[in-house]
Amino acid sequence: MARSVQTNSVHLLNGYALENAGIVCVPTLVTSSSVLSGRLKLVLCDYQLSTFWLSTVYPRTLRGAFKLRLFIEALSASFAGGSHLGTKPSSSKGISPQS
Numbered sequence: 001m002a003r004s005v006q007t008n009s010v011h012l013l014n015g016y017a018l019e020n021a022g023i024v025c026v027p028t029l030v031t032s033s034s035v036l037s038g039r040l041k042l043v044l045c046d047y048q049l050s051t052f053w054l055s056t057v058y059p060r061t062l063r064g065a066f067k068l069r070l071f072i073e074a075l076s077a078s079f080a081g082g083s084h085l086g087t088k089p090s091s092s093k094g095i096s097p098q099s
Contacts, residue, residue, distance in 0.1 A: 005022075010027060011030065013026050017031070017034075023043060
């Protein structure tokens with residue numbers, strides 16, 4: 001039986017990988033220094049993760065409404081048109097798979 005770890009902590013998963021305990025799926029923002037230093041190696045780089053829904057939930061009050069509206073509009077603009085799908089996030093720039 002294969003063992004697995006499930007957590008919502010990317011830092012715990014990063015530590016798990018650094019202890020040579022297995023393969024993990026974490027954002028490059030969390031693990032980039034370890035990859036660049038050679039402590040971790042990128043694998044399955046061409047594997048595309050499933051997509052997800054992102055929703056905003058907020059109270060209907062006037063307090064902070066303008067800032068909230070700007071934030072929601074920025075989120076919507078950054079995900080508009082599905083252009084983010086299948087592309088590497090900006091934090092991945094400069095990190096390439098090691099052989």
